[in-house]
Amino acid sequence: MIVLHVISGVLLVLGSFFSLIGAVGLLRLPDFYARSHAVGVADTMGAGLIMVGLMVHTLTLIDSVGLHGEVMVLIKLAAVLTFLLVTSPISGHAVTRAAWRSGLMPVLADAPNAPDATAEGGQDA
Amino acid sequence: MISLFFVVNVAVLVTMGIALSRAMLGPTRFDRILAVNMFGTKTVLLIAVYGFLTNRPEFLDLALVYALINFIGVIAVLKFSAYTAMTDAETDEVPR
Amino acid sequence: MSTHGSIVRIGAKMLIPYIMLLALYVQFHGDYGPGGGFQAGVIFAAAFILYALTHGLKATKQVISPSIAEKLICLGVLLYAGVGIASMAMGGNFLEYGVFDHHDPSHGQHTGLLLIELGVGITVFAVMLTIFYNFAGRGRS
Amino acid sequence: MPEVTVELFVDIVLFSFLVSIALTIARIRNLFVAVMLSGIFSLLSAGLFTVMDAVDVAFTEAAVGAGISTVLMLLTLDLTTEQETDPIQPQIFPLIVALCTGGAMLYATQDMPAFGDPSAPVHQHPLADHFINTALQVEMHVPNMVTSVLGSYRGYDTLGETTVVFTAAVAVMLLMRGRRRFSQPSTIDAEPEEGVS
Numbered sequence: 001m002i003v004l005h006v007i008s009g010v011l012l013v014l015g016s017f018f019s020l021i022g023a024v025g026l027l028r029l030p031d032f033y034a035r036s037h038a039v040g041v042a043d044t045m046g047a048g049l050i051m052v053g054l055m056v057h058t059l060t061l062i063d064s065v066g067l068h069g070e071v072m073v074l075i076k077l078a079a080v081l082t083f084l085l086v087t088s089p090i091s092g093h094a095v096t097r098a099a100w101r102s103g104l105m106p107v108l109a110d111a112p113n114a115p116d117a118t119a120e121g122g123q124d125a
Numbered sequence: 126m127i128s129l130f131f132v133v134n135v136a137v138l139v140t141m142g143i144a145l146s147r148a149m150l151g152p153t154r155f156d157r158i159l160a161v162n163m164f165g166t167k168t169v170l171l172i173a174v175y176g177f178l179t180n181r182p183e184f185l186d187l188a189l190v191y192a193l194i195n196f197i198g199v200i201a202v203l204k205f206s207a208y209t210a211m212t213d214a215e216t217d218e219v220p221r
Numbered sequence: 222m223s224t225h226g227s228i229v230r231i232g233a234k235m236l237i238p239y240i241m242l243l244a245l246y247v248q249f250h251g252d253y254g255p256g257g258g259f260q261a262g263v264i265f266a267a268a269f270i271l272y273a274l275t276h277g278l279k280a281t282k283q284v285i286s287p288s289i290a291e292k293l294i295c296l297g298v299l300l301y302a303g304v305g306i307a308s309m310a311m312g313g314n315f316l317e318y319g320v321f322d323h324h325d326p327s328h329g330q331h332t333g334l335l336l337i338e339l340g341v342g343i344t345v346f347a348v349m350l351t352i353f354y355n356f357a358g359r360g361r362s
Numbered sequence: 363m364p365e366v367t368v369e370l371f372v373d374i375v376l377f378s379f380l381v382s383i384a385l386t387i388a389r390i391r392n393l394f395v396a397v398m399l400s401g402i403f404s405l406l407s408a409g410l411f412t413v414m415d416a417v418d419v420a421f422t423e424a425a426v427g428a429g430i431s432t433v434l435m436l437l438t439l440d441l442t443t444e445q446e447t448d449p450i451q452p453q454i455f456p457l458i459v460a461l462c463t464g465g466a467m468l469y470a471t472q473d474m475p476a477f478g479d480p481s482a483p484v485h486q487h488p489l490a491d492h493f494i495n496t497a498l499q500v501e502m503h504v505p506n507m508v509t510s511v512l513g514s515y516r517g518y519d520t521l522g523e524t525t526v527v528f529t530a531a532v533a534v535m536l537l538m539r540g541r542r543r544f545s546q547p548s549t550i551d552a553e554p555e556e557g558v559s
Contacts, residue, residue, distance in 0.1 A: 012129060012130075013132070016132070016136030017136075019140045019170070020136055020139065020140060022163065023139070023163070026159065026160065026163060027147055039159055047169070050137075050170055050173075054174070054177055073182040073185065076182070080188050080189050083189065083192040083193060083196075083236075084166065084169065086232065086235065087195070087236070088162075088166055090228065090229060091162050091196055092162070093229070094199065095158050095162060095199070097226055098203040099155040102155070104155060134368075134372065138375050142375075148386075148399065148402070154392070154394065154395065157399075161398050161399075161401060164402050165402075168409050175413065178368060183255055186247065186256065187408075187412055187417060187420055190264060190425060191424055193236070193240050193264070194424055194428045195405070196236070196271075197270065197271045197429055197433070198432050200229060200275065201270075201433045201436055202401070202432070205436045247421070252510075255417035256421060257509050259422055260418070260425055263425040266430065267425065267429045270429075270430070270433055274433075291535070294531050297524065297528075298521075298528050301521050302521060305521065316514075316518055316521070318514060318517075330510070330514055333513070333517075334514060337513055337517060337520065337521075338509070340524065344527055344528060345527055347531070348527050348528070348531040351531050352531060353433070353434070353437075355534055355538035356438065357437055
């Protein structure tokens with residue numbers, strides 16, 4: 001019983017830790033493509049871990065109260081987890097592809113232009 | 126146990142704040158789309174964890190709908206951003 | 222031919238049935254939890270819009286043509302009003318669902334609620350779709 | 363962790379996000395970005411509805427606000443320009459009107475009962491507990507009171523609302539279809555023109 005509590009606690013803390021990393025990556029990284037890489041990876045990981053942590057937490061609720069509502073909660077959590085795991089990478093891919101098609105050049109090590117070369121493609125106000 | 130959910134809630138809110146700042150700062154339009162996408166996933170988490178914080182599990186339906194609507198929103202935005210931005214001719218052949 | 226690559230197209234193709242399933246779930250458990258006709262109709266229309274975004278408007282119009290969508294709008298409202306007339310025909314006054322099941326009025330309420338939620342769902346779905354068709358159908362004039 | 367401070371904290375943070383988004387939308391010139399931010403705006407307000415336990419409203423707000431209206435605004439954006447044209451001269455009059463209405467509303471909120479306090483007149487009215495007690499146990503056995511009130515007690519109004527949605531669709535059809543002869547291939551199917559910004 002206590003083991004489940006500990007596991008869900010660890011998973012939840014790890015999940016929020018990864019989301020924070022994704023957010024910091026989004027803010028600090030110099031160029032769009034680096035940011036989209038960081039967010040794509042850390043964001044999905046953080047959301048997945050938090051969802052699994054919540055599922056383990058509902059497991060702890062089950063044996064104390066008796067099996068009735070918990071199965072529904074577990075199914076819904078599993079559904080949210082699968083949807084997140086499917087949509088998040090796809091939208092990450094779609095954003096980066098759209099950026100590439102619109103001519104946004106990544107900042108390459110030997111690139112002559114300025115360090116934060118947000119090239120002409122996606123420039124806006 | 127409840128305080129742990131609150132900690133996770135605070136972490137998610139901080140991530141949303143940072144994503145929001147990127148949405149406003151973002152030099153290019155695609156940074157903003159990235160921030161919008163991250164913001165959407167974080168709202169899903171916020172609703173789910175908040176539902177557990179106040180032990181009302183019916184919030185999970187809402188989190189489910191959020192995840193889908195966020196995906197549709199991002200695809201729609203990309204559809205029209207790629208269309209209006211200066212794109213070179215369509216290169217890859219699409220399986221008809 | 223849309224500007225989306227095949228990955229997004231396949232991803233959307235995987236997701237659309239589940240969005241529709243979710244819409245039906247929201248529709249029919251409106252009595253027990255959050256949800257109901259209006260939300261279900263909007264989610265159902267969102268599934269069609271996702272299909273239109275990734276597979277093009279022509280393909281979606283082959284699935285549900287605008288004329289069918291217009292007929293569905295009327296069908297929803299007719300279903301709703303029809304339930305009212307039916308309850309009058311069975312002896313109650315307009316939209317009184319208790320008469321649907323004489324020996325257990327609360328069961329009658331359930332069936333009545335289910336039917337009118339369905340009517341609202343159909344109308345809202347068809348309205349959202351028609352508005353989307355009309356907006357998207359306008360080329361860059 | 364007392365319940366109230368948690369809810370209060372989440373409320374305050376979400377409201378501050380809402381205000382910052384609104385300011386950005388007002389300030390931004392690129393309409394495309396404004397549409398995206400309005401998507402987040404409705405997503406956030408739906409989050410606020412959930413925090414205040416109004417789950418049905420949050421459902422609708424999320425599905426309509428973040429989903430459908432963003433797509434429709436993007437479609438209209440496709441037909442119009444993407445960059446906001448500068449106003450000819452600074453708009454003083456709309457500012458005054460906005461400030462007056464804002465002030466009036468703020469003034470009106472003074473005598474509203476605090477959010478959720480039981481002594482508010484709306485909770486004291488006998489109709490309220492009639493609904494809560496009889497609606498649930500005696501007459502309807504429908505756990506979701508919102509649906510039972512919406513569908514059965516005020517079923518006639520909901521029929522009216524459905525016809526309102528019906529007329530909205532007819533209005534859009536009349537407006538949009540009026541110029542059938544101008545329709546070209548729709549923006550969704552048309553290929554992106556070359557080099558057109």
